[in-house]
Amino acid sequence: MNKIFIILIAFILLTGSAQAYYKTGRGEDGVNYPYDAIAEYHSPIIFIPGMMGTVLVESGNWPADDLWPGHPREDRSELMLNIDGITPTVAGVRIVPKESMRLVWGTDIYDGFFKWMGNTTITGYTFRGKDLATGKYGWQGRSFYDHPYDFRLDNRLQVESDQVDINLNDFVDDVLEKTHSKKVILVAHSMGGYQARMYAAKNKNKVRAIIFFSSPHHGAPRAYQTFTKGYNFGIDYKLITTQQIWDMGKNWPGGYQLIPDWEFVKDENGNLLSMQETLKGNWIPEVMYNMLVERAEGLGSEAEVQAMIQENIRTGLNSHDVADEMLVFREEFNKITLDPQIRVELINGDKQMTTQFFTSQLVDAEISYIPKILGYQQGAQKTTIPVKLLKLEGKETDEGDVTVPKRGLKWGSYNTQWINEQHGSVPNNKEAQSKMMTIVNELNHDQRDIDRVRKINNTISNLLTKLVAKSPEVAKSQAEYMAKKIKDEKERLAALKDRQEKVSENLKSEKNEQVKYEKSINAMEAELKGIEESIKQSNLQRYEKDLEGRVYYMMFHRLLKGRFNRVQVIIPNEGQYEGEKDFKAFVVIDNYKVIDAGIGNIKPMGVKVTVPTLQMFNDIIEGRQSLKHAYEQDLIHVEGGPMVGFLAKVASLVEKFKNEA
Secondary structure, three states: OOHHHHHHHHHHHOOOOOOOOOOOOOOOOOOOOOOEEEOOOOOOEEEEOOOOOEEEEEOOOOOOEEEEOOOOOOOOHHHOEOOOOOOEOOOOOOEEEEEEOOEEOOEEOOHHHHHHHHOOOOOOOEOOOOEOOOOEOOOOOEOEEEOOOOOOOOHHHHHHOOOOOOOHHHHHHHHHHHHOOOOEEEEEEOOHHHHHHHHHHHOOOOEEEEEEEOOOOOOOHHHHHHOOOOOOOOOOOOOOOHHHHHHHHOOOHHHHOOOOOOOOEEOOOOOEOOHHHHHHOOEEOHHHHHHHHHHHOOOOOHHHHHHHHHHHOOOOOOOHHHHHHHHHHHHHHHOOOOOOOOEEEEEEEEOOOEEEEEEEEEEOOEEEEOOEEOOEEOOOEEEEOOOEEEEEEEEEEOOEOOOOEHHHHOOOOOEEEEEEOOHHHOOOOHHHHHHHHHHHHHHHOHHHHHHHHHHHHHHHHHHHHHHHHHHHHHHHHHHHHHHHHHHHHHHHHHHHHHHHHHHHHHHHHHHHOHHHHHHHHHHHHHHHHHHHHHHHHHOHHHHHHHOOOHHHHHHHHHHOOOOOOEEEEEEOOOOOEOOEOOEEEEEEEEOOEEEEEEEOEEEOOOEEEEOOOHHHHHHHHOOOOOHHHHHHOOOOEEEOOOHHHHHHHHHHHHHHOOOOO
16 A cells, blocks of 8 residues: 555544533534534433532622531521522522532532442543543533532422522523433432422423432432431431431421322321321421520520420421422322333442331420529429420331432332432432443433444554554655656746746847848747746745645645644444434544544535445454455445645545655
């Protein structure tokens, strides 16, 4: 194979490389690219965290005040909502979601999941897009997003309401625009599954699949425990107490909506309490009692204590309005059905000791105080609270994930996989991650495509290395040819100048013969003009430039580094994506290297290369098929754009210099 043809091969075979998806001139990293790549059939992933899984900040401060999780034991009163579950307790405060939580006080919330998703050698997905420090992309560029949200609020607001900072509907539209995709894959942990379900029900044409990580579709008794007995989600008690959790979130609709949709509290006789009695009975929860005890400290008379009780006591759960609205939410939520074209997968934790229901007792409750007589403290006294205290005891089995029992995790007949893991750690669990990516690969064909482009990448990298090594040799051959051409032209130029001098002498002589030789004079003047034009057209500069090696210059500096650097590859009927049967890849070359590639259509396209079958594609990549033969026999079809003319020039050069190359 001649040396010039090696360069032609390089151009034809630049079909792909394992580096990036979703390139856009609107680059999220602040860089504008001179091309776009579109793969509408490949779905990006959007992760929706669970309850308390989002960092919340107060946007009115500068810099923004990190309220959740904030610092241990700090005042979080700005996160409180009034009894209506809507208005903030602290007037004028504006809470906005900042990001999904990663590490909190040494505890891994979602850090393991994000690191795993960002490891392009494992998943192929990246969270932040281009690494500006290295200038490199992962396999797909920005293809993994998360949707942090204000978990305190009603989940229905999170889907499409303008009352929240950014709702899921707007967020999905933004991701689809940035990735040039038609549908997303929603991956939802815990309460995030509520929003995924509600969104998908109204947007069937924008959702490819939902993968639920331990979402409590029917609620969890532990949520009820948060508002009664107290529960701090397994956080170190030294960092935040159950009492602090209740005081901060006692009116949060998001928390109420996690309460089960079945009767789960039994009375002393073993009978199930109605939901009305469970939510709004004439009793006070233990967390309310603890608050009253704390506020009684320092009060010096029974009258003061009773006045404090009457001012602060609320029976049942703290907000009856929010509890009633929760029942409405549950009724609506349980009626949700999804279009069959949306794939639904459940990956749940199991084999953990989990509260299935509560047994309850209603007991008398008293508050101690130390009376003062004439300013002196007397012995401790007690006063009775006018309503009963609800005492709960959770009954556990190993059917669940610590937080949610199996009954709450199941949803209809959808495919469900179970792993031995706790609720909060399911996204970080390696087995859960593997199951998730198996599903994603079946939808997006990532592993298949990664395998193809890795083979191509190795082939192209080796070929480009050979090209760079060959370029001096090609340039030398071309330079030797052009040196001979210049030598011949110089000899021709010298002969022309000799002829010019002779013609000038003859002209001078003939002019002395005056008018009778006018015709001859005119002919010689025309010949002299032609000689001068020929000398002018000889322009030694263009030959001196070719001494640098015209082939080297055009092929390496103009093709590999210039504007002709985008190639589209198509293998018919080998994509098998949703809505796209062909496999389409693109590649971008700069400075003798593949700098960007992936699946999809690249715009503007330099040239299109069609390999008719996957077998031929593999044969060429793996060296069983001669590329030269495939190209010469038109088995590989090359077309499109200004490159067609350039390829013709290359072919001409190949023929012209075949003896030298």
